[in-house]
Structure formats: structure tokens, C-alpha cells
Amino acid sequence: MQPTNFDLFADHETEQQPRAEQIGEQSWVLRGFALPVVEQLLPTLDTIIGAAPLRHMMTPGGFSMSVGTSSCGTLGWITDRSGYRYSTVDPLTGEPWPAMPQVLSELAREAAQRAGFADFHPDSCLINQYIPGAKMSLHQDKDEHAYTAPIVSLSLGLPAMFLFGGFARSDKSQRIPLLHGDMVIWGGADRLRFHGVLPIKPGRHPQLGERRVNLTFRVAGCL
Ligand code: SIN
Ligand code: FE2
Numbered sequence: 019m020q021p022t023n024f025d026l027f028a029d030h031e032t033e034q035q036p037r038a039e040q041i042g043e044q045s046w047v048l049r050g051f052a053l054p055v056v057e058q059l060l061p062t063l064d065t066i067i068g069a070a071p072l073r074h075m076m077t078p079g080g081f082s083m084s085v086g087t088s089s090c091g092t093l094g095w096i097t098d099r100s101g102y103r104y105s106t107v108d109p110l111t112g113e114p115w116p117a118m119p120q121v122l123s124e125l126a127r128e129a130a131q132r133a134g135f136a137d138f139h140p141d142s143c144l145i146n147q148y149i150p151g152a153k154m155s156l157h158q159d160k161d162e163h164a165y166t167a168p169i170v171s172l173s174l175g176l177p178a179m180f181l182f183g184g185f186a187r188s189d190k191s192q193r194i195p196l197l198h199g200d201m202v203i204w205g206g207a208d209r210l211r212f213h214g215v216l217p218i219k220p221g222r223h224p225q226l227g228e229r230r231v232n233l234t235f236r237v238a239g240c241l
Contacts, residue, residue, distance in 0.1 A: 038132065041182055041192060044168075044206035046133040052172050053199040055121055060174075060225065062119040063145070063233075066090045069116045070108045072147050078102065084152035091118040093142040093238040095161060102161045104142065104238045118143050125201075126170045126235035133203035135168045140235035148178070148218045148230040156187055156214040159236065167237035168205025174198055174233070175226030176218055183212035198223060 037049040052059065072086030075097045089095060093104040094115040108115050123140060130138030146154070159169050173180075173196040180202065183191035189212065196202065204211060218230050 041194060041202075042204060042208040042211065044134065045182070045204035045208040045211070046202070047194060047196070048129055048132060048201045048203070049197075050199045051129055051132070051201040052125055052174075055125055056174070056199055056225075058121050059119075059125070062121060063174075063231065066116045066119075066145065069113075070094075070111060072145070073110055084148070085154060086147040086149075088145045089143060090116045090122070090145070091140060091142040095142065095144045095236075095238070104161060122233065122235070125172070129172075129201045129203055130168055130170050130205075133168065133205070135203065135205050138167060138170065138235075138237070140167075140170065140237055142236045142238040144234040144236070146232045146234070148176070148215070148232070150176070150218050150220040150228060152230075153217040154215040156181060156183055156191070156212045158210050158212055159234075160210060162236055162238045163240050164237070165209045168203050168209065170235040171202045172233040172235075173200045173202075174231040175223040176221050176228070176230040178218055178230050178232070179216040181212075181214040181216065183214075185210060185212070187212055198226070 036051050039047040041047055067088055070088045072088050074082045075087050076082055077097055078101050096105050122143060126140050127138050175198055178196045180194040180196045181191040182194055183189050222228050
């Protein structure tokens with residue numbers, strides 16, 4: 019696969035330092051960054067989804083989302099007819115969201131660090147499961163209390179075509195293929211860029227099967 023842009027870290031690359039592709043002033047794709055911990059991470063995902071099942075949430079406009087959603091961490095992102103927001107409680111179970119496993123928070127912290135954002139301590143991890151055909155329309159992540167921390171995304175399973183746009187919905191988007199283990203980080207000047215995912219193509223991933231799972235780490239509450 020061709021890098022989408024130049025690689026500032028090329029001089030420092032070793033086998034332990036996966037390829038970094040710059041996709042914006044403060045935005046990076048870290049190819050395969052999660053692969054060293056993926057075996058450790060997948061069982062924790064099953065545990066979370068066991069306690070806080072994936073569900074198709076309703077948008078404020080009354081549409082059922084094509085992705086199945088859950089969360090871990092102190093805050094979970096939710097949507098229903100009354101709007102988009104964060105909640106300390108899973109509305110499906112009435113219980114707090116499962117705790118964020120250290121393997122996940124640590125991975126997110128290291129990815130953020132590699133992209134130039136020190137001391138990233140996410141309090142929220144949104145889990146979106148895409149079955150073939152599911153998509154995510156262009157949107158900005160702006161339900162968080164502050165925009166000082168970056169967004170850190172981890173892709174697992176089937177490939178996706180990630181759309182990375184500008185600051186207006188109508189701005190042209192870059193198309194960035196994301197594979198199992200890739201991470202994307204955008205923050206600072208790029209924090210409010212529109213982004214989305216084209217419909218997932220049918221396929222079967224050796225570990226995840228017929229699905230893609232995306233984890234989005236955020237600082238949602240007060241810093
Ligand atoms: C999101 O923006 O919430 C999801 C992005 C992705 O699935 O890659
Ligand atoms: Fe998003």
C-alpha cells in the first residue's frame with residue numbers, strides 16, 4: 019500500500035516503529051501500530067461487549083445507526099431522540115460502562131505520544147462494530163467537554179475506507195484505507211475535522227470474521 023503522504027519519522031524507523039503517515043498538520047496514520055498487542059486486546063473486547071452489548075442507537079433525527087455501538091471507560095457516548103451526549107451509565111443495562119482495560123488505554127496513550135500528543139489519558143472508548151454495508155456519515159467529534167485532547171482511533175477486522183475531510187462538510191475528503199491494527203490520531207489544529215467511513219465491503223477477516231470493529235479513544239469529560 020502506498021503511503022498517503024510523506025513520513026516524518028522515516029529516519030527513526032525500526033522494526034518496532036511502524037510506518038507513520040501524516041494526513042494533516044496534526045494528524046497521523048500509524049500502520050499496524052496495535053499489532054503487537056492485538057492478541058491481548060481481543061479477549062478484553064469480548065468481555066466488554068458481554069457486559070455492555072452492542073446495540074443500534076437512534077440518532078436525534080430518528081434513524082437507527084448502521085453500526086452496533088458500545089463503550090468502556092467512565093464515559094460512554096450515546097445517542098437517542100433527545101440528542102448526542104456522554105453518559106456514565108449504559109442506558110441498556112442501567113449499569114456503569116465496563117472499565118477501560120489497561121491494554122487499551124496504554125495503547126491509545128502510546129499512539130497519541132507517537133503522533134505528538136503527550137499525556138493522553140482517555141476516559142472514554144467508543145466501540146463501533148460494522149458489518150458489511152455499515153457506514154459512518156461525515157461528522158465532527160464535538161460532544162466532548164473540551165477539544166484539547168486528540169481523537170485516537172484503532173481499526174480491527176475487515177478493511178475500511180476512512181474519509182478524512184476538512185472543517186466544512188462540503189470540503190473534499192482524503193480517502194485513507196485502514197487495515198486491522200492501524201491507528202489514526204487527529205488533534206490540535208485538526209481536532210474538528212470532518213471524518214467518516216464508506217460502506218464496509220463484504221469479506222471475512224481471519225480473527226474478527228465478517229466485521230470491522232473501530233475503537234475511538236477520547237477525553238470526553240473535564241480535563
Ligand atoms: C467514528 O468516527 O466514530 C468512527 C471512525 C471509524 O470507524 O474509523
Ligand atoms: Fe468520529
